Amino acid sequence: xxxxxxxxxxxxxxxxxxxxxxxxxxxxxxxxxxxxxxxxxxxxxxxxxxxxxxxxxxxxxxxxxxxxxxxxxxxxxxxxxxxxxxxxxxxxxxxxxxxxxxxxxxxxxxxxxxxxxxxxxxxxxxxxxxxxxxxxxxxxxxxxxxxxxxxxxxxxxxxxxxxxxxxxxxxxxxxxxxxxxxxxxxxxxxxxxxxxxxxxxxxxxxxxxxxxxxxxxxxxxxxxxxxxxxxxxxxxxxxxxxxxxxxxxxxxxxxxxxxxxxxxxxxxxxxxxxxxxxxxxxxxxxxxxxxxxxxxxxxxxxxxxxxxxxxxxxxxxxxxxxxxxxxxxxxxxxxxxxxxxxxxxxxxxxxxxxxxxxxxxxxxxxxxxxxxxxxxxxxxxxxxxxxxxxxxxxxxxxxxxxxxxxxxxxxxxxxxxxxxxxxxxxxxxxxxxxxxxxxxxxxxxxxxxxxxxxxxxxxxxxxxxxxxxxxxxxxxxxxxxxxxxxxxxxxxxxxxxxxxxxxxxxxx
Amino acid sequence: xxxxxxxxxxxxxxxxxxxxxxxxxxxxxxxxxxxxxxxxxxxxxxxxxxxxxxxxxxxxxxxxxxxxxxxxxxxxxxxxxxxxxxxxxxxxxxxxxxxxxxxxxxxxxxxxxxxxxxxxxxxxxxxxxxxxxxxxxxxxxxxxxxxxxxxxxxxxxxxxxxxxxxxxxxxxxxx
Numbered sequence: 001x002x003x004x005x006x007x008x009x010x011x012x013x014x015x016x017x018x019x020x021x022x023x024x025x026x027x028x029x030x031x032x033x034x035x036x037x038x039x040x041x042x043x044x045x046x047x048x049x050x051x052x053x054x055x056x057x058x059x060x061x062x063x064x065x066x067x068x069x070x071x072x073x074x075x076x077x078x079x080x081x082x083x084x085x086x087x088x089x090x091x092x093x094x095x096x097x098x099x100x101x102x103x104x105x106x107x108x109x110x111x112x113x114x115x116x117x118x119x120x121x122x123x124x125x126x127x128x129x130x131x132x133x134x135x136x137x138x139x140x141x142x143x144x145x146x147x148x149x150x151x152x153x154x155x156x157x158x159x160x161x162x163x164x165x166x167x168x169x170x171x172x173x174x175x176x177x178x179x180x181x182x183x184x185x186x187x188x189x190x191x192x193x194x195x196x197x198x199x200x201x202x203x204x205x206x207x208x209x210x211x212x213x214x215x216x217x218x219x220x221x222x223x224x225x226x227x228x229x230x231x232x233x234x235x236x237x238x239x240x241x242x243x244x245x246x247x248x249x250x251x252x253x254x255x256x257x258x259x260x261x262x263x264x265x266x267x268x269x270x271x272x273x274x275x276x277x278x279x280x281x282x283x284x285x286x287x288x289x290x291x292x293x294x295x296x297x298x299x300x301x302x303x304x305x306x307x308x309x310x311x312x313x314x315x316x317x318x319x320x321x322x323x324x325x326x327x328x329x330x331x332x333x334x335x336x337x338x339x340x341x342x343x344x345x346x347x348x349x350x351x352x353x354x355x356x357x358x359x360x361x362x363x364x365x366x367x368x369x370x371x372x373x374x375x376x377x378x379x380x381x382x383x384x385x386x387x388x389x390x391x392x393x394x395x396x397x398x399x400x401x402x403x404x405x406x407x408x409x410x411x412x413x414x415x416x417x418x419x420x421x422x423x424x425x426x427x428x429x430x431x432x433x434x435x436x437x438x439x440x441x442x443x444x445x446x447x448x449x450x451x452x453x454x455x456x457x458x459x460x461x462x463x464x465x466x467x468x469x470x471x472x473x474x475x476x477x478x479x480x481x482x483x484x485x486x487x488x489x490x491x492x493x494x495x496x497x498x499x500x501x502x503x504x505x506x507x508x
Numbered sequence: 509x510x511x512x513x514x515x516x517x518x519x520x521x522x523x524x525x526x527x528x529x530x531x532x533x534x535x536x537x538x539x540x541x542x543x544x545x546x547x548x549x550x551x552x553x554x555x556x557x558x559x560x561x562x563x564x565x566x567x568x569x570x571x572x573x574x575x576x577x578x579x580x581x582x583x584x585x586x587x588x589x590x591x592x593x594x595x596x597x598x599x600x601x602x603x604x605x606x607x608x609x610x611x612x613x614x615x616x617x618x619x620x621x622x623x624x625x626x627x628x629x630x631x632x633x634x635x636x637x638x639x640x641x642x643x644x645x646x647x648x649x650x651x652x653x654x655x656x657x658x659x660x661x662x663x664x665x666x667x668x669x670x671x672x673x674x675x676x677x678x679x680x681x682x683x
Contacts, residue, residue, distance in 0.1 A: 033666075043666075164586070167568050171526055174561035178533060178554060185550035190541045192550055193533070217612065221605045227639045229601040394641040398632035399654050401608075405615060406624060406658055410668045415619050422612040429605065433592040434522055435515075448557075456548045464547035 002357065006129070009361035013058060014369055022059040023366065026066020027373035031381065033067070034074020037084040037212050037407040041071025042332040049336060057344040058362050064340060065316075065370035068333050072276065072313045073117040073374050080109045080305070081388045082400050084216030089276030089312045091211060091442050092284045095161065096297065096304030103300050107386040111246050112302040113309045114378035116258050120310030121371035123262030124269065124317020129364045132321045135270045140326060142271055144457035145469045149478035150271065151451035154278045154443065156482035157285030159489035161439040163298065166493055169440045172431065176444025177451070179205055186449065187456045200416035207445055209408035209421040214438050216404040217425025222432060223397045232393060244379040246302070254306035257287045261310030268311075269318025275331040276315040277446045281439075283311035289488055295496040313374075317367060324348050324360055509581065509590055516575040518591035523569035530562040604638055611635065623673025628655035 013019050026048070033044040044067040052060030075090030080097035093113060100109035127135065142150070155173065162169020182193045183204030194201045226232035246254070261283040268279035287307035288297040297304050315331070322328040327349030329335035341348050352360055388396075408421035428438055462468040469475050511517060537551040537558070575587045596602050611631045618627050632651035641647055662668040664682060672679055 036661075167564050167571065170564045171561055171568065174557050174564065175526070175529075177557040178561060181554035181557065185540075187548070188543045188546065188550060190543065190550040192540055192554060193536055221608050224608050224635065224639055225601040225605045228604040392641075394636055394639050395646070395650050397639070398635040398651065401612065401635065402615075402628035402632055402655055403658055405612070406628070406655075406662065406670070409619070409624075409670065410662055410666070413669065415616060418619060419616045422609070422616055425612065426609055430594070433594065434518055436522070452553045455553065459547045 005358060006361050006364070009358055010365040010368075013062070013362050013365035016058070018056075018059045019062045019366065019369070020373075022055070023062035023066040023369050024373045024376065026063040026068075027070035027370060027377045028066075030067035030070020030072075031074040031077070031374065031377050032070075034071035034086045034090075035077040035385075037078055037086055037216055037404050040075075040087045040208070041068050042336070044068075044071050045333050045336045049340060052340060057341075057346065057359065058366060060340060060344070061337070061363055062366045062369060064333075064337055065367050066373050068337075069117075069121055069313060069316055069367075069370040069374040070377060072121075072316060073114060073309070073378055076113040076117070076305075076309055076312070077110065077385050080113060081106060081385065082216065082396070083219040084212060084400060084404055087276075088207060088211060088446065089280055089315070090308075091215070091277065092161075092280035092308040092439070093305055093312070094215065095284065095308070095439060096300055096302075099298065099300030100302070100305065101300075105300070106388075107382060108246065108250070108302065109300075109305055110378075110382050110385055111244055112250065112254060112305045114244075114375065114382065115246050115251070116254065116261065116306040116309035117313040117378070118371055118375040119258045120262040120265055121313035121316055121374065122368065123259070123310070124266045124314040124320075125364065125367045125371060126317070127263070127266045128317040128320050128324075128367065132325050135267070135318075135321050135325075138270075140322065140328070141474060143472070144454040144461060145472050146474045146478070147271075147274075148451060148454035148458055149469065149472075149475040149482070150268075150274060150278075151447045151454065153478040153482040153485070154282055154447045155451070156485040156489070157281050158440045158443055159486055159493060160285035160288050160294075161281065161298075161437065161443070162493070163435070163437045164497060165435065165437075166490065168436045172436050172438070173440035173444045176441035177448045179441075180445060180448030181452065186453050187460075200414065200420075204449075205420055205424075205445070206411060206417050208411050209417040210424045210445060211442065212404045212408050213421040213424030214428035214442065216400055217421060218428030218432055218438075220397045220401045220404070221425060221429040223393065227393060227397075244382045250302055254302050256290075257283075257303045257307040258310040260286060260290070261307045261312075262314040265311035265314025266318035266321075269315030269331065270321040271318075272322055272328050272331075274450070275319065276312045278450075279311040279315050280308040281443050281446075283307045285485065285489070289485065289492060294492050295499050313371070316371075320363070320367060324352060324363065325350065327352075511576060511579055513590055514576070514579065514587065515589050515591045516572045516579065516587040519568055519587070520572035520576065523565045523572060526561060526565035527569065530558050530565060533558045534562070607638055608635060620671050621673055623675050624670045625652075625655045625659055625675050625678075626673055628658075 030044055034041060045064050048067055052063050075085055075087030076093040079085040079090040079094040080101050083094055083098045085091045085094055097109045158169055158173045159166055182201060184202050185192055264283040265279040268274050284307050287303060288294045319331045319334045323334040323338060329338050338348060346356055346359060405418050408418050411417060431438060537554050540551040542549055593599060594602055596606050611634055615627045615631050629651045633647055636647045659670055662670055
């Protein structure tokens with residue numbers, strides 16, 4: 001590695017006013033877009049890419065990376081404040097973020113999310129800078145068998161996020177996995193549970209309307225119910241946000257979660273086809289399993305928010321690794337970035353490290369700058385965002401509902417998706433009421449298609465011999481970790497249930 | 509409290525629901541078209557998932573029956589506690605929740621005809637009234653301005669074309 005050139009590139013990017021302005025603008029737009037339920041970082045990048053046509057490569061990459069990083073953090077704002085994850089990868093943030101907000105710590109949750117996003121992004125950018133060829137080589141060894149086992153490994157987290165009842169969590173997860181199979185079979189195009197006439201469901205249930213329904217619409221229905229029953233009274237938040245960044249004692253508590261989350265996010269982000277939506281749940285499960293007090297997860301602790309948000313933004317660096325090293329995009333945003341590179345006459349891949357090394361280093365610097373800009377935008381906005389929880393609930397719930405339904409429509413501009421969103425809102429409300437956890441359904445909806453697609457590919461390649469999976473060391477490692485996670489999570493959950501039973505007995 | 513009001517009884521009903529759903533879905537997979545020269549049929553993966561759902565639903569069912577068989581009124585554990593109700597005829601909060609669901613369904617049904625802004629304004633206004641808001645000026649302002657602002661952001665900034673119904677002239681105005 002040419003450190004002299006690396007530092008020169010950093011100075012050239014960071015001291016260029018045009019790059020600075022465009023990255024800051026991108027981060028600002030990304031945070032705002034990400035905070036709107038239904039609007040993802042991918043959509044933001046896709047929408048703004050035409051604006052980058054007339055610019056030089058680095059300012060345009062700065063703009064797009066700013067949106068990418070900003071959008072990743074922005075999704076957590078609505079997850080924390082209104083129980084509606086702005087982006088799929090912010091879905092796990094609400095597990096602890098929303099309870100923190102309900103406890104009157106919305107500002108603290110937002111600052112932890114912002115700080116963790118920044119740190120996760122920096123970890124991803126550092127790994128990308130120093131280890132990209134190494135990580136890319138490893139990530140490219142992932143075939144269908146390895147991807148299938150990665151999905152199984154992701155699913156092993158279900159027990160850790162199941163809450164009080166593992167059985168109910170597993171029913172939710174299998175129900176979610178079964179829902180993923182509605183629509184056309186991904187290999188042969190055979191309709192399942194539908195007919196060809198039901199065109200709205202040919203692609204199955206769209207993920208974002210489902211996500212918005214399960215969380216945002218269900219929360220509105222529950223909220224209305226709580227207001228009528230008198231359980232929810234308008235309380236003015238007593239939280240005064242003196243510092244926009246978390247205090248030192250909080251940072252001391254959350255740094256292991258940030259570090260592990262950042263690394264998990266970077267690694268998973270580097271695998272083509274896997275992204276932030278998987279990484280956040282894996283990181284949350286790992287963080288909960290490693291904690292001395294796993295029973296506190298889900299009750300509103302900063303560790304849960306830090307674990308998910310650092311993994312989320314760690315993915316941004318991770319996803320850039322295969323893009324730059326191999327010319328293979330790690331996720332949908334980097335696929336659009338690949339287009340931006342090609343339009344500027346640069347073809348990412350192994351040769352880029354030889355013929356375009358200064359450009360590669362400038363991209364590293366731009367990603368680091370994008371994370372810094374996201375932090376600046378976040379710091380400026382924390383006080384303003386936190387005010388949203390002070391809005392009267394009687395006004396807030398209807399607003400959340402109409403914005404969520406619009407978000408569901410905007411994905412495919414299809415009214416059917418709005419219907420799906422409402423249907424899942426009702427399902428989510430009922431499941432919440434009868435203590436079926438919703439996160440396993442969500443995880444199943446994320447991992448189900450990946451799991452099935454790779455399972456079918458693997459079985460067809462291996463001519464029906466499933467045992468061939470044991471010939472892949474990576475798959476075996478994932479399988480072993482998945483089994484260990486399941487066993488550990490079962491014991492952990494029993495410990496949690498015992499502690500909670502003990503705590504409630506002592507309360508009485 | 510009656511035995512039928514406990515969480516254990518609710519769990520029993522839920523497990524029966526999921527078992528019935530699983531059986532129905534399993535039967536449906538039998539009608540999926542089969543393809544030659546493939547190692548995994550279209551029905552294979554759904555059947556694995558349905559089997560998982562059925563197994564754990566049966567476990568929940570057995571757990572619930574066992575708990576109900578040993579139930580005593582003075583029991584304090586979580587399964588012996590009072591289950592949530594969805595009795596729409598007796599409880600006002602549930603009635604309100606159902607009104608919100610009906611409004612959301614109407615929103616979907618009338619979305620293309622009345623357009624987003626009108627549907628959203630009506631739904632917001634009714635929900636605000638339902639949950640006890642009586643400041644009409646605030647209610648009208650919020651339920652009109654928020655959908656209009658959202659439409660503007662989506663239409664102008666994010667270039668998403670949203671049905672506007674009778675208010676389509678706004679699209680031409682800002683076109």
